[in-house]
Amino acid sequence: MDLKVGVIGTGAIGIEHIKRINEKVQGAYVTAVSDINVEQAKSLANQISAVFFETGEELIASTQVDIIVVTSWDPTHEKYVLEAIKHGKYVFCEKPLATDSAGCKRIVDAEIKAGKKLVQVGFMRRYDRGYIELKEAIETKEFGEPLMLHCAHRNPTADENYLTPMAIINTGIHEIDALRWLLQEDYASAQMILPKQTSFTHEKLHDPQMLILETTSGIHIDLEIFVNCQFGYDIKCDVVCETGEIGLEDPAYTHVKAKGKNYTKIAPDWQTRFVEAYDYEFELWIRSIQTGNLTGPTAWDGYAAAVTMDACGKARDTGERTLIQLPECPALYK
Ligand code: NAI
Ligand code: NAD
Ligand code: ISE
Structure with missing residues (x-):
């Protein structure tokens, strides 16, 4: 029997996930x-x-809905996830998962009380x-131990x-989770630098920002978050x-050679850059529910990211x- 999905938040990514x-x-x-x-969703x-x-x-309470997807604005996530649990x-x-670690902790506590993993986070x-290839290369230690990571997250x-x-809660959080997963290490410290700003930003946004993270074994990560980079x-x-x-x-998948130049295109947005990752994420999410064994990023991963986010x-x-x-990581998530 096909699972009946209810989607809360039918904006940019809600529409993508529905499709x-x-x-x-x-x-x-x-x-x-x-x-x-209401008008748009109707x-x-x-x-x-x-x-x-x-x-x-x-929607969550309805018998017409077996499983839920929350794609509404960040501050609304916590209440819908708690309701689903x-x-x-x-x-x-x-x-x-929530906009701070206290909110994520409430979700972790509710899930532990329910005695079952029900939550997957969209990392x-x-x-x-x-x-995935980076992770394999790190795990086989083909080039020895990782020492430093240089990362950038740029939106046009x-x-x-x-x-x-x-810049951290909505954007840098992707790297905060992905690099912890990649290195299989938690973070020990965070530092932030607010450099010279682009003229393309506005009064309430410092752009770009630099985050420096250190892991528990001392690996050094620098991450540039620049959300008005203009070019892609x-x-x-x-x-x-x-x-x-x-x-x-x-x-x-293609390159262009013309007018004395040889170039490849840069993805214009997250929809294009990560389309295959989103597809695979949903394929595995549905399959894992059918087999009764969630395998994706957990509420604990959401919490770990939020503790780091608070420190940032x-x-x-x-x-x-x-x-x-x-x-200490609770038994449910080990
Ligand atoms: P959006 O603003 O295009 O869409 C959000 C939708 O949620 C809007 O239609 C809004 O009316 C609705 N909404 C807000 N509060 C609501 C509530 N309480 N109940 C029901 N609907 C509500 O935003 P976008 O870009 O689609 O982002 C949505 C979420 O997805 C955000 O949490 C964002 O962080 C995340 N996101 C994740 C991405 C990824 O790469 N994993 C990419 C883009 C967004
Ligand atoms: P959006 O603004 O396009 O869509 C959000 C939608 O939520 C809007 O339609 C809004 O009306 C609706 N909404 C807001 N409050 C609501 C509420 N209380 N109840 C129901 N609906 C409500 O935003 P978006 O770009 O689609 O982002 C949505 C979420 O997806 C965000 O949490 C964002 O962080 C996340 N996101 C993740 C990725 C990713 O790469 N994983 C990419 C984009 C967005
Ligand atoms: C958006 O919500 C996402 O999650 C995108 O992946 C990210 O690049 C962008 O900065 C966010 O606003």
């Missing part, structure tokens, strides 16, 4: 949607023959072929609703090891290197 569930992934289809933007519900619910809570339903939540870098533009803390969606991750460097390439906020506000300490 991939209905058109690409086997074993599930979207039966219900909800969004505070019209979408009509197009895909789904039911529209006035509130996320009603209350109903014992599997829930895929876009990152961040889809873990499903990207480039990151950010709008007026995008504020200084979002550009993700870098170069891992410097003892005898070699392994780095992400920009995926490109403190580091940014104080200008000081801030220590990070995670509590």
